[in-house]
Amino acid sequence: MFPYVPATDSDKRYMLDKLGLDDIEDLFKDIPDNIRLKTGLKLDQPKAELEVMSSLKELADQNLDASKAAVFLGAGAYDHYIPSVVKHLVSRSEFYTAYTPYQPEISQGTLQAIFEYQSMICALTGMDVSNASLYDGASALAEAALMAADATGRNKVLVSATVNPESLRVLKTYLNTKGIELMIIPMHDGVTDTEVLKDKAGSDTAAILIQSPNFLGYIEDLSEAEKAAHEHKALFVISVDPISLGILRTPAEWNADIAVGEGQSLGSPMSFGGPGLGFMACKSALVRRMPGRIIGQTRDINGKRGFVSTLQTREQHIRRDKATSNICSNQALNALAACIYLSTVGREGIKEIALQCWHKAHYAASAMTRTGRFSLAFDQPFFMEFPITSDLDPDVIQSSLLKNGIIGGLSLEKYYPELKNTILYCVTEKRTRLEIDTLCSVLEGLK
């Protein structure tokens, strides 16, 4: 293969003449000599395209992904089935851009897709309004905290230790730069310690942030947290797994002010960690505090239905430093995937998927704990993830599972030092009885 040539020698000469320079090296003379690379880049000899493709394939084949293994790993990215129509429609050239429309009104199809996405997020969460999406579940949680601080004029946010630890890190980063205090409410028996929460909530609290099902998979009883938030006129923010809403109570039913979550489960592959999809929906009273874009429905001068980017005056390109947020984009392609996914599976489908996850996870948990060598870390209701404790080293467990074509769960000690030898397993609707039984027999066979 001929090496890629961005500019010919005469192109280079022409540009250097224009710049009044003799040599390309002159462009780099501001870089201290001792950190300059003196020998050229160590690149292989050029290869034929066929050779390049086969060597890339060889590398790619070394990856172990969800198409080759039974995945019992969740913890924020989930192996749900994606109907093939999602990929086919998402990759149509009319839609295939990762970007939010920047000259929105000429992209009526894209705007309509976002409008439908927003409507479905509202239907799923029960909330009044949804935005056009955010980067991922973690930044959506952080944006919700900023929104609450702005709406209440307060500077303190309470967050449960049971939210996804990576979301917690993102939250810390966002709040730190804004000078907002973050207080972490400890975990008790695998769920938020509501006694501590009630004690810490006060007239200076901007928001209470809780995730349910929480990071350990347990379903939180949110009634005390809701009371604590609203008694002090703080906002109540719930982070949810959208699939779980097929069978669990919605954020609106918990009287949440803002609902956020990671929407990767809705039609986006895990892709070794991203891109994700942050969704956010809130009560209508808060709509002007919402970060990012919102697509609205209107009528044109001929009375025909049309779509616009609405309430843009809150956004950065108009309101500059006073904008509700510095996000002026959305996660367009993943939101589109979620829109197609949700319209494909429908109301009954999402319920069926949630039920299958619940049943299979509960079958797996009871099969794994049958002999007593493995046990559930806590006795709490769970959805499709659950932590299992034993006296075995998680590394030993994981490597034995891998040898049997199984990607095991997440070892929790790194995130919760008190949870030694505890692995968080996830069972989605994709797992078969055979896969679950194989998992159990590998575990039982360990010495």
Place this chain on the structure above:
Amino acid sequence: MTILEGLYYSKDHEWVKLEGDKAYIGITDQAQLELGDVVFLELPEPGDEFSAGDSIGVVESVKAASDIYTPVSGRVVEVNAELTSNPERVNEDPYGSWMVVMEIADHAELDDLMSPEDYKAYCGQEE
């Protein structure tokens, strides 16, 4: 563009009408003309205290969302709730549409504001 006699004017296009220690604050005719149709107002709560130059709220039109700055320091004693439900009143009658009443702390601050003549000249310059 209308400029009323008897009011004080700020460079951010707010007007102040003084009644004893009470200052009625709104935005000028020039401000509403530049903003276009006002669709939303966000106003402070009674009891909130501000210094001159602080942002006390937001006026949102179809074109922009702008801060409302108080030209005087003091405590908010009243907020025009009728205006938040009918923001178009700001366009129809800017000088009748007071947004907040402040109990002012320092009358000397009014000296920093413009007279109707000065404000007229100021608007002329800005154009």
